[in-house]
Amino acid sequence: RTSPGSRPASPTSFAFNAPPGATDVRVPGEWNGFDLGTAPELREGGAQGQLVATVDLPPGLHAYKITYRYGGELAWVLDPAEGRRKYVDGIENSAVKVPDCRLPALSVASSQVARAAAGEGAFEARLAYRDGIEGAGPDADAFEAMLQDQDGDARPLAAQEISVDERGDVRIDVRGLDDGKYRITLRGATRSGRVGEPLRLVFWVEAEPFSWEDALIYMVVTDRYRDGDPALNAPATLGADPRGDWAGGDLEGLRRSIEDGTLDALGVRAIWLTPFQENPAGAYPASDGVHQVTGYHGYWPIKAREVDPRLGGAEALRALVAEAHRHGIRVLQDFVVNHVHEAHEYVASHPGWFRTGCVCGTDGCDWTSHALDCMFAGYLPDVNHTVPEANAAFVADAVYWLDEFDLDGLRVDAVKHVEEIATRNLAAEVREAFEPAGTRYFLMGETAMGWNDCAPPCNDENYGTIAKYIGPQGLDGQFDFVLYHGVSYRTFAWGDRGMLHAAYWVEDGQNRWPEGAIMTPYIGSHDTARFATLADYRGQDAAHGRDVPTRQWSDTAEAPASSDVYARVRLAMAWLLGLPGAPLLYYGDEYGEWGGVDPNNRSLWRAEDELTPDERETLDFVRQLGAARQGVPALRRGAYVNLTATEDTLVFGRRLAGGRSAVVALTRAATAQRISVEVADALGLPAGAALTDALGGGAETVSATGMLSMTIPPGGAVILAP
Template identity: 55%
Template structure:
């Protein structure tokens, strides 16, 4: 059999043709989906990692050689190993070799400084046939990282910091509104912010950057069919493997990634799998790889019914993953980006709009190429869904009915999560159930936030790392939602959704910032890998796109007093999450949930490691009696300190305690 993916199906009872549930690859043949097996070039030798281990500043690995079908035997002198680190490559010698027929090559590296490393190994047989490279990716760091440890900071690169004005572009022809054009932010600006330590102060462990492949030079119609907008956001790629020069090009990307890794920060690339721009090289050369049908959301082109074949705009051809050559090319491109620029994972755009083969083959390939040494590459997805009010289902406050009412929402998001699918997704259900309804609008109480948090934790697949959030580049800024909450005629909720005219202004009181602060306290206290959208750390205002994509303000002196207070609070919350293991890895247990008060524990099994989060939605100081669950095993007489600087929590007999919070206050208690 020739190398490549070969399609097959399981046949049950002679007539029932089924997909193989144990197979991680898929392939379409004649428009029909099949399971697929990956057949390598069997004439080549193969290298497999038998073991690998990081210990302190050392790394050791044992790599076994297997002959190809021609059985030419190993050329022991042909083994080549290169250690990649911070943009440099150094040759590595084999420490020792054992065995004859299938020899094992042992590697031992010592005195390694903290950071990310990739040991790339190849070997030849005696006929000169060279194996595919084996990549052993590992990190040297004080505490082993898990993706649930991450606070993910999203950066829209063009709107972040302009670190190199020499790559700024002229105004885009036809784009008359500056809000819809390039602003000059670049990868050098991101590097400078990383080096400044600003993200460290926030407790950031990963950054997600909007797509950085080259986008077109012209303007195109926005969804209102009136305004011309540019591709400053990155979601209209025209090149498969080129970093946009307006963002600084390849050198700037490499330098930024190196800086991030030196700070222990992982880098996620936003990967556009659903579409390209009509100027993309693939569309120009292989139109048969794409669909150019109806526009999503127009008459006769329902977003759900045509989710796989509709186009987002007439100038955005839809990738047809039933064409095997197209499906393989987009996987190959993802592997190239990850390898070439030492990235740590992907945020996969518009997941529900592509065939399952796109996600499954991407995941299987990433796992095969990069995870031989156990370092997980994070694949997070965007499957945009909503939340259905259980009242619409007649649930009458029944818990199971409420969850069942949203079953289709949960199931759609969950179907793409698994060992050889995505690691997790953005929790759209939780977003539409809680942040603006509870913390901005007061439509629901904090007990509602507690219920839907637990619903997410119990409903998504076990082991998934979900990403809760209170704002993104696709939503109005939270502080703006909290400003225009319908409290009077001048603050109609609809203003936050305006794009071009009658747009939202800055908050006119401190209350939106206070609401934003407790929303962040809730978010950063949750399980998963929460998202912090750039600017939300200080309460950047703005309505719908493009208002939610204003330039990041890098100078703390330029912040308003309320913004500076919120920034300091966010830094405390982020530092707490990074420092307190229970906030990242603990369970979730409700202590007390009412309309305006919520306390929950993040238990670790050991009461000395448990953390407790408390939040008040009251506009005045509050004092609330609680009883800690016996399951926490926190003994009477225990004293817990508030990481946020409030009074200690004294635990009495039977787990009784009194939590005192300031107006719009929050606390994070940990045992002294």
């Protein structure tokens, strides 16, 4: 609906399931200044008893609330069916995104991927056309349709691969595809010359359709991984401590580790790259206020859409992603939404988008009450997502990175330090832009919490704070901080909590996280001391106090001298890679890299020929675990079931239908453990089923009474599966 000189308005529908007894249900919004008296009333007529109203709105993001009267009181509520949010005058509202009604639009009616054999992949889709409001009709000859293959090369769809009927509806049938990731981008067109927004159909051709539960995520601090292009290496930064300076790792180095099969051998299916946006030159104060460090880690961006040249620039990132996709590996970008560096281009051009003056942890600016507005450091302005333009810019930047470099998802940094609008609007845009053909883009978050050593409900805040950002309108999952602090190092590194404790807290978490959440358990990351060092300095004598791994700059931890440390690493890895979710493998942990907290946990990755015998043994074992996780579907997709536990021994199952369940057993005991567990009812494994140890041990058979017996080697593990 248009008039001369006006912006086109689209009839926009609102629907709401009002609570019983509610009256006078209305939808005030920006379009009427949130005036209740002129707000449209929602009336009967919607599906399943919903109340509905229609408002003519121009293109853009419009804030609104739902109001109703109940028991004499007026309630203003957010729309539970709408994921987007928008602040107006500091108040959070629901928001509806209205397209330009003059443009044609395509939507997916159906799509499917088939693969008869390698090189015989096929993609079919049916798309529905919606004409622009002018009613000009479709111009089939002007439709755009481009196919991008797994190498990043693009071509127009051939005539036999696409057809457009007289209504503008589209049929796509592409065949002869090799394994890998593909994207078809289409734009509809009208006879009046208007071209629609792009519709992206992203799909993978694979022998087994991928779920994010299949992912073993390998985290890389790019500058500290592998030097693939020495020509990029810069001289030492003036004033910077060498431990906090650029070390020469780059995107090409990681690409080579993908190409040569280093990551395949570990069973890696996804890579999490620390931020690769350009960071500042020069050194800045570390958290102690004494030492100087650089932005080698990537978390101090100064550019919105440029790859840091010290990592290789845009072409190196494209080459890495293409190589990863050829190996069936997804690539996740670490996306910083909480802050930027003071030299960021947005700070100069839009200073009103940022909050400054309150530094986290200083007097009057504690981490809790100022979680949303404090600065991580005095040179890191805090992004104010209550400013609509700021939030829109960061969301648009995320979509740019995913689109331009064919990435597969995001790790969202410091989630609890930004308004929830940041993850909600990000999720809405990513789902809309990249998932119409059904390929899931993974959105994982970091919400740092702890664990309390007490009975329920004392961990409700820890669970609840992490969980509130997960769901259909938010993130797919988060890092399991509760399990890390409750079990990972207490049971497996320090050893002062037993396997019964581990069994309880794994199961407790399974019952606490939202349905469908894909959590990421871990035993180490760039924000923790290395697991091997925690296992080494566990308080066993005066020289190995637990405080040593927390030292950053002086009297820091040394390399482990005991083989027992690496045995603890291996046992922890057997537990980790048997858990549900998408577990994290921090670079170097595959061989037991050592070091205390930052900067000592970010030493350069070492190739196999640089490892000690203990480290090589650990690497070989983790490779076995990675192969087992990829080769045994139950380890990736089966439901978690505790079978039995003692202080030193834990046996759990991963139940999968069709007699495909697996059993994971591990012990800290110094002698072999013979254990029997019931598996017929617990796991659906029938009598007579033969199970083989994926770690190279012998086979076991389910007895006539549904029992499974196994021998766990001293301080070791077995993984039994059909």
